[in-house]
Amino acid sequence: MSALWPDDPPPCAPSGCSVEEVVDRVGSKWSVSILIAASSGPVRFTALERSIPGISRRMLTLTLRNLERDGLIVRTVFPTMPPRVEYSLTPMAAELQAALVALVGWAQRHRGEIADARARYDERAE
Amino acid sequence: MSALWPDDPPPCAPSGCSVEEVVDRVGSKWSVSILIAASSGPVRFTALERSIPGISRRMLTLTLRNLERDGLIVRTVFPTMPPRVEYSLTPMAAELQAALVALVGWAQRHRGEIADARARYDERAE
DNA sequence: CGGGATCCCTTGCGATACTG
DNA sequence: CAGTATCGCAAGGGATCCCG
Numbered sequence: 651m652s653a654l655w656p657d658d659p660p661p662c663a664p665s666g667c668s669v670e671e672v673v674d675r676v677g678s679k680w681s682v683s684i685l686i687a688a689s690s691g692p693v694r695f696t697a698l699e700r701s702i703p704g705i706s707r708r709m710l711t712l713t714l715r716n717l718e719r720d721g722l723i724v725r726t727v728f729p730t731m732p733p734r735v736e737y738s739l740t741p742m743a744a745e746l747q748a749a750l751v752a753l754v755g756w757a758q759r760h761r762g763e764i765a766d767a768r769a770r771y772d773e774r775a776e
Numbered sequence: 777m778s779a780l781w782p783d784d785p786p787p788c789a790p791s792g793c794s795v796e797e798v799v800d801r802v803g804s805k806w807s808v809s810i811l812i813a814a815s816s817g818p819v820r821f822t823a824l825e826r827s828i829p830g831i832s833r834r835m836l837t838l839t840l841r842n843l844e845r846d847g848l849i850v851r852t853v854f855p856t857m858p859p860r861v862e863y864s865l866t867p868m869a870a871e872l873q874a875a876l877v878a879l880v881g882w883a884q885r886h887r888g889e890i891a892d893a894r895a896r897y898d899e900r901a902e
Numbered sequence: 903c904g905g906g907a908t909c910c911c912t913t914g915c916g917a918t919a920c921t922g
Numbered sequence: 923c924a925g926t927a928t929c930g931c932a933a934g935g936g937a938t939c940c941c942g
Contacts, residue, residue, distance in 0.1 A: 657819075657820070657823055668880060668883045668884050668887060669808050669809045669812060669880055669883075670805070670809065671883050671887065672808065672879050672880055672882075672883040673802075673803060673804075673805060673807075673808055675883070675890070676799075676803070676879070677799060677802070677803030677804070677805075678799075678803070678934085679796065679799060679800075679803075679934080679935075680935095681799075682795050682798065682799050683795045683796065683799075686795060693783075694783070694903085694904090695903075695904050695905075696903070696904080697783055697784045699904095700784055701784050704796075706935075706936055706937075707904085707905075708905095708906090708907095708935075708936075708937085708938095709934090709935060709936080710905095711904080711905060711906080712934095712935085718897065719893065719894055719897040719898070720890050720893055720894060721889060721890055721892070721893025721894075721897075727904095731903095732903040732904085733903055733904060733905085733942085734903075734904090735903080735904060735905085742886050742889055742890075745882060745886075746879075746882050748878065749875060749878040749879045749882055750879075752874065752875040752878060753798050753802070753872075753875045753876075753879070754794065754795055754798055756798075756871060756872050756875055757794045757795075757797050757798040757801070758794050760868050760871075761794055761797065763847060763868055764797075764801070764846050764847055764868075766847070767845065767846055767847025768845055768846060768847075771844065771845040771847075772845070804914085805914080805915075820923085820924090821923070821924050821925075822923065822924075825924095832915075832916060832917075833924085833925075833926095834915080834916075834917085834918095834925095834926090834927095835914090835915065835916080836925095837924085837925060837926080838914095838915090853924095857923095858923045858924080859922085859923055859924060859925085860923075860924090861923080861924060861925085
């Protein structure tokens with residue numbers, strides 16, 4: 651077998667690149683918002699809806715279902731009247747929090763820098 | 777002004793939630809792969825293409841343009857024949873690396889757990 | 903309160919072909 | 923080598939209405 655080309659970057663990770671898995675899981679528009687909003691303990695549906703500006707009922711439901719499917723969120727139904735449903739993070743998702751917080755922190759620190767870069771790029775292209 | 781509802785989770789972050797900005801920037805299908813592949817120093821177009829399995833020429837170009845626009849990647853053209861173009865991370869992107877690596881590490885550690893959760897969820901729904 | 907069902911439009915993205 | 927151009931589909935996601 652031939653050796654890898656010397657100037658090629660390593661293929662993302664040893665033994666199979668799971669980068670796309672991350673993006674598929676966390677890259678949907680609302681996943682990160684929901685995971686962060688749910689990190690402060692069990693949260694109800696409506697509370698989530700209020701704390702995430704701009705999200706539609708439909709996308710909140712869909713994203714919650716996907717997160718539940720992936721084992722990141724636990725859905726608990728209290729059969730009361732009116733119904734009460736609580737969402738909370740699994741231990742696996744709690745572990746993810748640190749990375750997510752780092753990511754959001756980075757975005758906030760460099761928000762202005764990015765905006766400037768965009769403006770310059772767009773102006774230059776006009 | 778009324779106080780926030782006590783049981784509402786905090787709105788993602790103090791002073792404006794930039795969570796969606798992060799996701800928009802990093803959440804596109806190939807961004808993370810490219811950023812990681814480019815972290816080992818200046819990389820040429822073709823080298824990137826080889827090290828990211830499954831990416832199309834079109835998406836590589838488009839994603840690189842977006843990353844350049846956001847100030848995450850610098851594009852350097854050497855006017856030789858044949859042409860030679862190198863891509864490298866900006867300091868801002870280098871700072872992002874740590875968070876990205878953490879994210880990928882998390883995905884790899886929990887890959888099996890997630891697959892299991894999915895299988896159980898799907899079986900239960902059938 | 904916590905959703906599900908539909909409609910519909912925008913976009914991401916792959917495939918393919920052409921170029922300096 | 924390092925792209926650009928065009929086509930076309932399928933998924934993502936918003937709006938709206940309905941329901942137990």
